Amino acid sequence: GDSVTQMEGPVTLSEEAFLTINCTYTATGYPSLFWYVQYPGEGLQLLLKATKADDKGSNKGFEATYRKETTSFHLEKGSVQVSDSAVYFCALSPAYGNNRLAFGKGNQVVVIP
Amino acid sequence: KAGVTQTPRYLIKTRGQQVTLSCSPISGHRSVSWYQQTPGQGLQFLFEYFSETQRNKGNFPGRFSGRQFSNSRSEMNVSTLELGDSALYLCASSLADRDSNEQFFGPGTRLTVL
Numbered sequence: 487g488d489s490v491t492q493m494e495g496p497v498t499l500s501e502e503a504f505l506t507i508n509c510t511y512t513a514t515g516y517p518s519l520f521w522y523v524q525y526p527g528e529g530l531q532l533l534l535k536a537t538k539a540d541d542k543g544s545n546k547g548f549e550a551t552y553r554k555e556t557t558s559f560h561l562e563k564g565s566v567q568v569s570d571s572a573v574y575f576c577a578l579s580p581a582y583g584n585n586r587l588a589f590g591k592g593n594q595v596v597v598i599p
Numbered sequence: 600k601a602g603v604t605q606t607p608r609y610l611i612k613t614r615g616q617q618v619t620l621s622c623s624p625i626s627g628h629r630s631v632s633w634y635q636q637t638p639g640q641g642l643q644f645l646f647e648y649f650s651e652t653q654r655n656k657g658n659f660p661g662r663f664s665g666r667q668f669s670n671s672r673s674e675m676n677v678s679t680l681e682l683g684d685s686a687l688y689l690c691a692s693s694l695a696d697r698d699s700n701e702q703f704f705g706p707g708t709r710l711t712v713l
Contacts, residue, residue, distance in 0.1 A: 575642065586644050
């Protein structure tokens with residue numbers, strides 16, 4: 487079935503450092519891809535999305551490009567802030583009209599001042 | 600426009616009891632999905648309701664059930680609670696039309712089973 491794999495373990499980095507979180511997926515057809523962020527004690531917020539190959543999603547300085555050839559959707563940010571500390575989830579939705587999101591395990595990001 | 604709301608935010612129950620959680624979607628959204636979040640299993644899809652019909656279902660036992668009302672509000676019920684049902688239960692709503700499958704999440708209901 488459809489699945490999403492995120493790199494293992496938390497990510498700790500200093501303020502203004504470059505952030506990258508790897509995400510690869512397995513799916514049939516042409517899924518939509520998403521990055522969600524979860525702050526402590528809150529639900530999930532959609533950070534960015536891409537619905538077809540080579541699309542680049544971007545928001546708040548974060549970017550991710552839908553790479554069908556490598557089945558990847560890596561999240562990047564050029565200069566992180568302390569306020570970016572949160573848990574980041576990669577997810578896919580199999581097709582339009584199908585709202586069954588499959589999530590990766592998530593990565594805790596801690597930004598140190 | 601108000602976001603997705605979930606009630607209650609916190610619940611404490613004992614094994615064997617049953618519980619009902621409520622979700623009010625964003626106005627105009629017809630699809631409501633439910634997810635369970637635990638440290639061990641992560642985020643897992645429970646089911647989706649669209650126009651009062653269950654459209655998708657995840658791999659959870661029959662103790663987990665749901666329904667949707669004509670105003671798109673949804674409830675999920677867990678019967679005969681087990682310790683392993685302790686989790687954050689998240690509800691998400693979407694327009695579910697051809698041009699947008701973006702889901703908006705509520706803050707969740709934290710269920711603790713003792």
